[in-house]
Amino acid sequence: MKSEVLPSAARLLHQYALCDSCLGRLFRKQLTEGSNAEKGRLLRTQLHQKQHTPAKECWLCEGLTEEIAHFVDLIMQAMEDYEFDTFLIGSKIDEDIQEKEQRLWEQEHLQDAEPLKMQINREIGKILEPRLGKTVDIPNPDIMAVIDTVYDQVALQIGSLFIYGRYKKYQRGIPQTKWPCQICQGKGCKRCNYTGKLYETTVEELIAKKALEMTQGTDESFHGSGREDIDARMLGSGRPFILEVKSPKKRTIDLALLEKETNISSKSLIEISQLRFSTREEIARIKAAEFQKTYRVIIEASAPLNKEKLIKVAQSLQGQLIKQLTPTRVAHRRANKIRERRIYNCTIESVEGIIASITLETESGTYIKEFVSGDENKTQPNLSELIGIPCKVKELDVIDVKGE
Ligand SMILES: [Zn+2]
Numbered sequence: 001m002k003s004e005v006l007p008s009a010a011r012l013l014h015q016y017a018l019c020d021s022c023l024g025r026l027f028r029k030q031l032t033e034g035s036n037a038e039k040g041r042l043l044r045t046q047l048h049q050k051q052h053t054p055a056k057e058c059w060l061c062e063g064l065t066e067e068i069a070h071f072v073d074l075i076m077q078a079m080e081d082y083e084f085d086t087f088l089i090g091s092k093i094d095e096d097i098q099e100k101e102q103r104l105w106e107q108e109h110l111q112d113a114e115p116l117k118m119q120i121n122r123e124i125g126k127i128l129e130p131r132l133g134k135t136v137d138i139p140n141p142d143i144m145a146v147i148d149t150v151y152d153q154v155a156l157q158i159g160s161l162f163i164y165g166r167y168k169k170y171q172r173g174i175p176q177t178k179w180p181c182q183i184c185q186g187k188g189c190k191r192c193n194y195t196g197k198l199y200e201t202t203v204e205e206l207i208a209k210k211a212l213e214m215t216q217g218t219d220e221s222f223h224g225s226g227r228e229d230i231d232a233r234m235l236g237s238g239r240p241f242i243l244e245v246k247s248p249k250k251r252t253i254d255l256a257l258l259e260k261e262t263n264i265s266s267k268s269l270i271e272i273s274q275l276r277f278s279t280r281e282e283i284a285r286i287k288a289a290e291f292q293k294t295y296r297v298i299i300e301a302s303a304p305l306n307k308e309k310l311i312k313v314a315q316s317l318q319g320q321l322i323k324q325l326t327p328t329r330v331a332h333r334r335a336n337k338i339r340e341r342r343i344y345n346c347t348i349e350s351v352e353g354i355i356a357s358i359t360l361e362t363e364s365g366t367y368i369k370e371f372v373s374g375d376e377n378k379t380q381p382n383l384s385e386l387i388g389i390p391c392k393v394k395e396l397d398v399i400d401v402k403g404e
């Protein structure tokens, strides 16, 4: 024990009535053994002080250090309905107490003292860990309980649950994510038939419905690895996504069952597969990943097409780099700039009159409709120009998303 500890403790005890726990906590770093209360008792013995201050009469904590068991009960009650593996405890303490505590630190230059708040959090956590059979996780808890020690109230912060999967979209005209009515901003008006929505349903809502039921979550966010046009289908192996369920009560849900029920309830508008649990970190990965896409494109020309000519053009496009100035249809929300994208493969599947079916493999982010039409020559080279007949996309499907 350092020489200054005892005189400092003596001065404090002469001025203030302190419980053992509060006394020990002020010298937590200087004394190595035991709990704060044990450290306090040791100091008192060394100072030959016989009288002991009960926590209720403690000038500093006003009895808080003896209320731990009570706080533990309150927190357990509040957490009862939630499933979790890891947790963290926080607390709110009367400001008067915190000010008094700081006054003592300054008076005796106690730089290493432990704040009362930390002792309370730590002691609650220590009792809860074995009782719940769960672990304290500081950076990333499933659930955080903050006890307000003045009002005996517990506030819970529930970590989101993340579910990864891939979706296919079989029907055109369904947007990927929720799209609020632009007139009422989602409040509901005559124009949107009081639904607040611009589209009847979305991939997001079809996927989230059963997940929210099974987890009893309050809300969700949908994170897709890119998105297809509203009028394009999404086929093949499907597009990666992560569904974030907010404030879930259940976490150990049966994902095979969720997959099955979602696919039944979405009535072949969409289909999901490969569900597994994920993390917030993975969202960034699937959002940033540049997956190569394969499209089936049905084009419509303004004059009959020549199959040989089309096949020749298709061959010349293998590995071709194209330059696309921001398309007219997205120019209002994106900066005007030139994008370079590669066409990996272009195969003519069938030609009949003015209609042709083409399989296109391109780099992530290629504007397909503009590559076909030329978009007033904003895309160079483009299919219309190469075959010498203006054409446009009639139907567009994503048939594969590679790279997972
Ligand atoms: Zn105390």
Ligand SMILES: [Zn+2]
Residues within 6 Å of the ligand: 181, 182, 183, 184, 185, 186, 187, 188, 189, 190, 191, 192, 193, 194, 196, 197
């Ligand atoms: Zn509306």
